[in-house]
Amino acid sequence: MSNTEIFQIKLTNKECVDILEDFYWGTKKICPYCNSENYSFRATSKSEINIYHCNNCNTDYTVLVNTIFQNTKLPLTKWFEAILITTRITEKISARYLAHKIFVTKDTALRVIKNIEKFDAKEKFIQRLEKIIERKG
Numbered sequence: 001m002s003n004t005e006i007f008q009i010k011l012t013n014k015e016c017v018d019i020l021e022d023f024y025w026g027t028k029k030i031c032p033y034c035n036s037e038n039y040s041f042r043a044t045s046k047s048e049i050n051i052y053h054c055n056n057c058n059t060d061y062t063v064l065v066n067t068i069f070q071n072t073k074l075p076l077t078k079w080f081e082a083i084l085i086t087t088r089i090t091e092k093i094s095a096r097y098l099a100h101k102i103f104v105t106k107d108t109a110l111r112v113i114k115n116i117e118k119f120d121a122k123e124k125f126i127q128r129l130e131k132i133i134e135r136k137g
């Protein structure tokens with residue numbers, strides 16, 4: 001993609017949550033602490049992330065636990081954009097460039113880049129994401 005291209009994915013934060021739940025869990029909501037599938041729906045957070053309660057170990061969890069997105073204050077839409085941008089450009093991405101692209105500070109961009117580097121399932125995730133975006137047109 002060229003530097004002048006305006007990049008924004010047409011996904012809502014809620015859709016991003018659905019995509020992550022589908023990616024990590026499929027149709028189940030597996031507790032990250034005890035692997036139980038015995039859960040109750042608890043609430044949806046302000047950032048539209050579903051909170052589940054594990055009926056086995058009595059802990060609340062979201063799909064973000066143990067992922068690069070855990071404890072993030074950044075909307076998932078920006079994470080998804082960042083992941084796509086780092087994949088689509090061939091040269092090593094700079095924090096300044098990413099900051100400019102997704103409208104965050106350079107420090108935030110740097111943190112995002114570092115986390116994306118740690119994203120084990122990145123290739124698989126990108127394939128999935130590209131397909132979803134394609135379908136949405």
Ligand SMILES: [Zn+2]
Nearest residue numbers: 031034054057
């Ligand atoms: Zn549990």
